[in-house]
Amino acid sequence: MTELPKAYDPAGVEPELYEDWRTAGLFHAEPDDDGAPYSIVIPPPNVTGSLHVGHALDNTIQDVLIRRARMRGKNAVWIPGMDHAGIATQMVVEKQLAAEGKTRHDLGRERFVERVWQWKEESGGMILNQLETLGCSPDWDREAFTFDEPRNLAVTKIFVELHEQGLIYRGARLINWDPVLHTALSDIEVEHEEVDGELVHFRYPFVDGDDGDGLIVATTRAETMLGDSAIAVHPDDERYQHLVGRMVRHPFLDRTFPVIADDYVDPAFGSGAVKITPAHDPNDYAIGQRHDLPMIDIMDDDAVITEVGGPFAGMGRYDARAAVKTKLDEAGLLIKVEAHSHQVGHSSRSKAAIEPRLSDQWFVKVGPLAERAIAAVKDGDVRLVPQRNTKAFLDWLENLHDWCISRQLWWGHRIPAWHHTETGEIRVSAEPIDEDGWVQDPDVLDTWFSSQLWPFVVFGWPEETPELARWYPTSTLVTGYDINTFWVSRMLMIGLWFTDEVPFHVIYNHGLVRDEHGKKMSKSFGNVIDPLDLVAKYGADATRFALLRSAAPGTDVPLAEEWVEGTKRFANKLWNAGRFALSNLDGMTPGELPDRDALALEDRWILSRLEATRAEVDAAYDAYDWPVVARGLYHFVWDELADWYLEAVKVRIYGDDAAAADTARMVLAVVLDDVLRLLQPMMPFVTEALWRELTGAAGGTESLMAADWPTGRPGDRDEEAEADFAVLQDLTTQTNRFRSQNSIPPSKRFELTVASDQRSLIEAQQHLVTALAGVSAATCVDALEERSGTSTIQFSAGQAQVDLAGLIDVTAELERLHKELDNARGDLARVEGKLANSSFVERAPADVVDREREKQRDAQAAIAQLEERVASLEDLRTAG
């Protein structure tokens, strides 16, 4: 056996082990391998991405699932890959061009796209390599990209078929226009932010009215009045009813339009009369459609007023807003301007204020798709974890608007549609139309259009591949709740539509990683933690464990660097427990446990605790409850295995009885083996390093990764052993406390005189008592005799007496005893109060009342004891 270093050194073992796993093909699976299928597809990170803590959490969870599945004998595969990330990637390369003083238009479409590919090959995708440092184990032979050839074919096929089915259509609709990126966006790419704006009240004069006669309207965007084509009032509004049908005159443009009635209008808001700009406001658009109003587009792609805006042409929207106000004032039409804060949509990409705008775009009619998704959720074909996210998910699906999928970008899947330059006819076709007069639609698809296909296209759809047959539908989708709408819902809809199956059976939502006070990590707060730094400083296992430890399903995950330091200590604890075992096993490897008769109390105890832990942890793994798994294993390893069992087992290992020592070694080997297996999914490196030493596989290719998952030994549960061992633990703890409180150093041994209802236990386990409690002997007697100059130690199953002579400071001890007496008397008073309550005694369950009575007796006994001790100390003091 090689000498293991005293402290666990992650950097010294991780890269080598990872390479071993990879070269041994342990990440790879074939569809005809044994076992039930289990599959996960990675939420493909953007090619532009670099690993942040969110990815670290997301991928650690997937790695835990896949590693455990492999050990459980599943035919498990985890598909890695990336997203071409349309807007994000185009922005990166455009920024590079800008640094060279160029725009994408200088290069032209073809060369620009080439340049993006070049960027992708050279600097994109480093995030996948970064996953390796975390120990992630996807099947690297199966890497996919949303914009590679097989995926492109699938995207085209889906588009064409949806179009044939009437579920993709082209039309002029009011869309969200990003005036900086010059593209349309879908509704969910718009973020609403509270903005302090103003409400401008002004008057539209009647065409046939007198001076000063007109209708007052209110607006937050004064410039949109250049596109007004009506004024709406509520049909029941008595102030305005009689005005419906009258015409008003536009003060700056040669246009008149009517007052109309529509019950969308809220009479209580503003003036109760609303100017209607159908081409620049979603509500107005709806009203415009109902009343067949002209849709007047007043802006160009940069949100600059066009010639439609007459004297305001050429102004940006905000300049125009100010100018319109000024002109209204000059014309005597401005009534008042109030401060008014309201929600304004901003582009999630460029952060520019969105301009609602009438535009020709491609849309997906989502209604029919959503119906099947809703049914799948309601029928339980797909389940959300945590379940509470289900309602929000369904609400979203039930209130979908059609999805604008065309983007005025260059990087992405080109829309498979061709326009005839003269007739304007449009044809959608999987094959290019190579005839005169036909040009391809310049737009590309929303990046989510292709990523929604991910769970089946990674397996080769539409080809009927063995992979698709075997691993689709996938088992679990792991993602943050923040992309349930963008991505998860759409995968569900499109997956059901094209494959007739849910793309995944479980949607596991983790939370967002935040700082230690729950604040969002951001560069401006300076609280960003880089997971690669954590791995470098504390190791991959510690980083993973720290994340998992706080990652309850659906709740945000607070993280601080010092907490990772804490989990590194746990890895070190395990390492040293392993080191102790390995150096004492004498080459013994885990095998058959000895007969139960041969087992010592501590063996039966630790095996019982192991089985309890195994059962608890296994159930928690099934429930995706990582904190419970982590806590259970942490507690078992540290507080039970290391603190108690390793200490207890020394008696036999260092003793003379060779058979007893071998029994101890075998139990130790088996317990360590099992706990390493249970911990492997979360901490793959340290467990693997120890396991290879433990099983003698060092240097070989055998791996813990490929070992079997412990199925448990229910017969090892032994309540009697647990109860008995607890007595010894309590006696030890009380003795330690006695030492500590009386400043008796560990090296100073003393004898215990023990009176206990567990006399036979203590006599039989004399060796354990002396080893654990660090006393010279424990002499059992029927009852403690009253002796002066002694002190009594209470433990769960009795009392022990210590000769105080030469051990303690009598005055300090007396003071402490008086304090304890006060406490004990308080306890007794409380219990007696409870027992004096007749309704408690009559109505509470008998065992509860019995426990109270027992407590009362205990308190009385404790008080009597304390009084005795005080008396004996007083004697000692007087004597001394």
Place this chain on the structure above:
RNA sequence: GGGGCGUUAGCUCAGUUGGUUAGAGCGCUUGCUCGACACGCAAGAGGUCGCAGGUUCGACUCCUGCACGCCCCACCA
């Protein structure tokens, strides 16, 4: 405007169907190199369980209301 989540020790969080003395990690105090580990061992201090009611013999736990915080969704000009 609608919906969700949360409020327990200085910090971050557990607390299973209401019932012994409400726990853990970190931090803090004290004492310890005892043949795995000072990345350690032992002991300890620290909590009116957000507030107010209600149900109950008994409430951190169940009910109602309120306060505060966080998040998501939403086309009120």
